[in-house]
Amino acid sequence: MPPGTDDPRKLFILTTVGNHFSLDTPASLSRRPLDNFLDDGNEFLLAVSRHADELHFSNKLESMEGDGRVLVFFKPHPCVVSEENLHRSVLVSSMLESPISTLYQALRQVYGPVLLQDDKWSQSFDSKLQSLLTDLEVGLGSVLRHSTPKDSGKRSLSESDLSSITTPLDEFCFWADVSRSAQHSSERERAAHFTELFTTIEKDYSNLDSFSLVEVQDLIESTRETVDDVWKQNEHAAYPETRMIRLMDVIGGALGRFVQRKLNALRLWEDPYFTVREGLKGGVSVCEQWVAACERLTGQVWKRYSPHPWSGEKHRPQGLESLAQRLEEVAQVRSVCEKLQRLLSGGKQQVSAARVYQPFTGLNPIHYNPYTEPLWRAAVSQFDRLITPAEQEAAGKLKTFIIDAQDSPQQPRTAKNLDRERLSD
Incomplete structure (x- = not known):
């Protein structure tokens, strides 16, 4: 106090x-x-x-x-x-940081969605005012992207300031702004060229939630081709390496949040196993596809591109890679429980889903970040302790089955034996 x-x-x-x-x-x-x-x-x-x-x-x-x-x-x-x-x-x-930054983020994250998207308020909000609010947000974003970090108003076209690039659309808008406002024609032409290259994917990232987990994989392939074209263009000054790393990371962040939004509809511990497994599999595939694309471009393709070789280490978006690992772990938990339930059906040791999944109550594993990691590890550890008796009984059953099969005078009808029977006929 x-x-x-x-x-x-x-x-x-x-x-x-x-x-x-x-x-x-x-x-x-x-x-x-x-x-x-x-x-x-x-x-x-x-x-x-x-x-x-x-x-x-x-x-x-x-x-x-x-x-x-x-x-x-x-x-x-x-x-x-x-x-x-x-x-x-x-x-x-x-x-x-600055009044501009605060006002821009407040419009973008709070007041814009409420006043423009919420039915209750958008119907009573004059269309002219809606347009002015949208224009204000766009204008503030432009000023912010071209302002030095410690100066709230001084315009700058520095490509080294990446603080305002938090989404793929921020990067696309940055080059569109430069193409209109740069002082030198060479700068405007270069920015316009990058803007044109990014146009192929800009609309899709503006409407990312309209994709399914399967459909977005085509977008990832298009994105890989686009950033490859941006890196390899040789009509203008090269695209900066630090900026490409940032772009790969913010694309990874956008894809990771997209996967999380799609999977949030799943009830991970209550929905049928097949439904959860397929959803998690799709999410992992999205994450791994972009991580693999970044690794291949920066570790192989661009290393060998002599006009503009990649000088740093190969890059892997760490956040997306960690999210994929978490999703795989969730799938493994569901898989272990599902297999034990089938093996021990009617046995002494019954596997109650409500009991073994109890450690995960109140925890959303889809929300991966360093703060949720200790909670997740603790829950998995408790889950492992709860299923240990069931695993021991299952192991005993499998051992008995193997011994009985070995002692049986009748030869198992393996695929090889069936082939032999067909040949003898």
Whole structure:
């Protein structure tokens, strides 16, 4: 609990600030801006930033220095904040890097989808305003892609700044922007050439969710051909290697999230085994296809391309590779349980799916990331302990079956013996 206050209004503000910046708010800190915000109906804003290990409170949104993070509290209407109206009269927003970046991401991830796609709001939102909102998002994205990381407004065409490239569409839009705004004609022509090459797949990545797990494999092949053409073009200055690594990774990220969205419809532990197995198999195939394409291009094809040889190590999108491994492990868990249920049907040791899958309750294995990995490992370990008695009984049954088969005077009708019988006839 932040020291030095028993005022519930200040406690809310200071607790939120401390959690956001992972810092304790010292009791000696001058908080006049905080008092102004809470007690003055004419004061609408409180901005908190971090400089080294100190917090700075202000009633103005000043330059975003320090670590580039600002936490903003603001009022939707003039009022004195009270304990009763606190949660109706104070809005909270965080800002990262720059106001442009924050506004762009808020439109892209929050307000755009709500106002343009949600039936409730889109019907009451004027079509002209919808168009303006879309144009604003596109314009902000363009500014962001051509802004230096620590400058909120200075335009730059640096190809080395990859911070704003988080999806394949970001990369495609980057070159389209350069083709329109670069100062030199050679730069515009080069960017236009890349834009034209990317056009073959841009529409598909804009509508990725319309594909099935099987259909998207054709898109992956088209993507492989496109990035190969981009790398091998020799009409203009070469495509940068670091940028190609980033592009391969963001394509891998887009494909991985696509696979996760498709597989989220499966109930991994309740749906029929065949349904789950085929779904997981399709997801693994998508992941492995793009990983293999990247590895072959950077490890073989481009290494031997003398006009523009790949100089670094072969590249494998690690996130996609790890997701494929997780999906294979899920499939293996289902497969082991399915086989034990068939082997022990009617035996002493019954395999209850509800019991052996209990360790996975509340855990979605499709959501692979370093934070879920320890939970997944712990659940698999517990699953292994639960099925150990069943595996031991199954092993005993198989051993007895093998011994009985060896002791039987009747020769097993193997494929070779059947061939011999047909020949003797």
